[in-house]
């Protein structure tokens with residue numbers, strides 16, 4: 609439809625990948641999960657797995673970041689058919705933003721109705737502690753302010769409208785469900801809600817950048833998720849997203865703390881069990897009709 613402008617992420621490209629995947633597996637997922645840094649264990653919850661390395665999937669980018677295995681895993685979670693990205697793509701890896709979000713459109717085309725996104729993030733809210741899980745209520749899209757939005761370019765109406773609404777990006781019912789499930793599981797002490805801000809990365813924030821985000825009302829800062837959310841909402845999927853606070857953003861020149869990826873991965877390991885229980889319990893409560901055509 610737009611051959612010049614959609615270099616490898618057109619509707620036809622996405623459909624070809626979706627059809628290829630559907631020919632390899634009988635699983636017809638209605639829930640898609642994206643694992644954040646160090647949270648790949650979420651994919652291990654799936655039973656009767658059929659897994660594909662990203663390098664073997666037509667049109668897929670490759671994972672380049674430690675803590676992102678680069679596998680697309682199909683299977684069932686407590687009997688519900690799911691697909692899980694064990695490894696996501698980030699702007700700082702150098703891919704065009706439309707390529708980073710291509711798997712989300714493939715989710716849509718294989719029949720996914722609800723996307724659950726997870727990420728590792730730095731705490732900006734001074735009441736947050738390392739290990740807190742923040743349910744995302746809203747986002748601040750900093751790269752978007754500079755025109756770096758995954759919907760830039762010709763709009764293909766088969767995915768969605770030219771100007772999608774984002775004031776309801778994060779499904780309120782699913783946020784409430786997460787709070788309720790978290791309370792039932794006894795996670796009240798470390799379950800929070802807040803605003804996530806995406807930056808381009810890969811450098812972590814300076815002190816003044818972290819202070820600025822605090823003044824803007826941001827609770828957690830990271831380098832992902834928002835482009836995926838925009839694309840998922842554009843094509844009409846429900847979105848739930850959470851951040852694991854893996855480190856505190858440094859906001860004081862006297863601090864000895866230094867943000868680093870090892871700490872991010874380590875916190876992910878420590879909270880893996882609770883994250884898995886929260887996500888798997890939510891999955892059992894989400895109702896769907898499979899609509900793969």
Ligand SMILES: O=P(O)(O)O[C@@H]1C[C@H](O)[C@@H](CO)O1
Pocket residue numbers: 643644645673696698726727728729809830831832833868869872
């Ligand atoms: O994929 P996510 O957003 O969880 O990864 C975060 C952001 C960077 O990729 C990395 C920094 O440690 O973790």
